[in-house]
Every structure is written in C-alpha cells, then in structure tokens.
Amino acid sequence: xxxxxxxxxxxxxxxxxxxxxxxxxxxxxxxxxxxxxxxxxxxxxxxxxxxxxxxxxxxxxxxxxxxxxxxxxxxxxxxxxxxxxxxxxxxxxxxxxxxxxxxxxxxxxxx
Amino acid sequence: xxxxxxxxxxxxxxxxxxxxxxxxxxxxxxxxxxxxxxxxxxxxxxxxxxxxxxxxxxxxxxxxxxxxxxxxxxxxxxxxxxxxxxxxxxxxxxxxxxxxxxxxxxxxxxxxxx
Numbered sequence: 001x002x003x004x005x006x007x008x009x010x011x012x013x014x015x016x017x018x019x020x021x022x023x024x025x026x027x028x029x030x031x032x033x034x035x036x037x038x039x040x041x042x043x044x045x046x047x048x049x050x051x052x053x054x055x056x057x058x059x060x061x062x063x064x065x066x067x068x069x070x071x072x073x074x075x076x077x078x079x080x081x082x083x084x085x086x087x088x089x090x091x092x093x094x095x096x097x098x099x100x101x102x103x104x105x106x107x108x109x110x111x
Numbered sequence: 112x113x114x115x116x117x118x119x120x121x122x123x124x125x126x127x128x129x130x131x132x133x134x135x136x137x138x139x140x141x142x143x144x145x146x147x148x149x150x151x152x153x154x155x156x157x158x159x160x161x162x163x164x165x166x167x168x169x170x171x172x173x174x175x176x177x178x179x180x181x182x183x184x185x186x187x188x189x190x191x192x193x194x195x196x197x198x199x200x201x202x203x204x205x206x207x208x209x210x211x212x213x214x215x216x217x218x219x220x221x222x223x224x225x
C-alpha cells in the first residue's frame with residue numbers, strides 16, 4: 001500500500017506509556033499548527049490543531065503544546081496503544097488555506 | 112459519506128505516456144487539494160482549488176503537470192509526458208472551506224513510471 005519514507009525519525013514506546021512527538025517549524029506567520037497521523041496504506045488523518053495565539057490544547061488522549069519562542073510544537077499521546085503506531089506529521093496552516101507538512105516521525109508501539 | 116475517493120489506487124505506466132489521476136471530494140466540501148508524497152520530499156502541496164477555481168498552483172513541478180476541476184464533485188491531475196521521477200503517491204484532499212485546518216485525504220494513487 002501507500003507508504004511514507006523509510007528514513008524517518010523513529011520513536012519506540014511501550015504500550016501504556018505516554019508518547020511525545022516533537023516538531024520544529026519555520027514560519028512564524030502560520031495561523032494554525034496541526035498534527036496529522038498516517039497509517040500504512042492510508043492518507044493522512046487530522047488529529048488536532050492549535051491556533052497560533054495559544055500554547056496548549058487538549059483532545060481525547062492527545063495534547064498539543066506550542067512554544068513560539070523557540071518555534072517548537074509537540075504532540076503528547078497518553079496511554080499509547082498499538083493502534084497509535086503510525087507516522088505523525090506536524091503541519092503549518094498558512095496563507096489562509098495552505099497546509100504545509102513537515103517531514104514526519106514514525107511511532108512504534110511495543111505490546 | 113464514503114470520504115474522498117481516488118482512482119486508480121495503483122498505476123504503472125511507461126515513460127512518455129500520459130497519466131490521469133482522478134478524485135471525487137466529499138460532497139459539500141468546496142476546497143480541494145492535490146498532494147504528492149515521496150521519500151525525498153515528503154508531502155508536497157501541488158495545487159489548491161476553491162469552489163472549482165484553481166487558487167494556487169505554485170507547487171506544480173512543471174508544465175507537464177496540469178489539474179482541472181470541471182465541477183464540485185470531480186478533479187483530475189494529469190501528467191503528460193510522464194517521467195520516472197514522477198513516481199510517487201498522489202493524494203487528493205478536500206475540506207469544508209478554505210479556512211478549515213482539517214483536510215480529509217483519499218487513499219492515494221501510487222504511480223510508478225518505468
């Protein structure tokens with residue numbers, strides 16, 4: 001099926017542990033920052049976004065943190081499950097419509 | 112709703128041939144995007160349509176690539192002539208409006224040019 005690059009940064013966690021996926025961004029003018037999840041053979045799927053004037057937003061089992069000072073974004077997944085294994089992309093929403101994707105991080109969850 | 116539907120899922124073609132990729136966005140969505148995914152470049156935005164009108168095609172790699180959206184329920188991405196370096200997974204995505212941060216992606220078309 002469709003797949004992403006084989007040479008992505010990889011994070012391996014034990015099932016039940018918390019995961020933290022990090023991302024550095026470049027465009028300070030982006031109005032939103034977004035996290036997407038891509039499972040093998042599928043297209044990216046929206047997880048959560050955060051407006052640029054916020055520093056934290058929580059969803060179901062996920063929390064996104066934004067540090068504009070150092071241009072850093074992170075996604076925290078609580079109680080990581082095998083179904084969370086995927087490639088995670090941070091993305092910047094800019095220009096009112098354009099979503100620009102980062103390189104991605106592969107998350108492996110060990111049972 | 113069946114989501115964004117792309118066809119074909121896989122396409123293998125010879126260098127120099129014309130390739131047409133197809134996309135049916137989610138009904139009611141008025142923004143449509145074409146992306147290309149490769150190991151070297153990751154996910155690249157090729158072109159964006161709003162209300163069937165191309166708004167930004169700055170990501171289209173060269174004149175061999177063209178995209179159309181004749182109506183709200185159909186879009187095509189055409190490569191003519193195709194080259195081996197065009198081999199990639201091509202995704203179509205749609206969203207409710209241009210300001211929405213949530214784009215819904217299709218399953219993608221894996222294109223191999225030999």
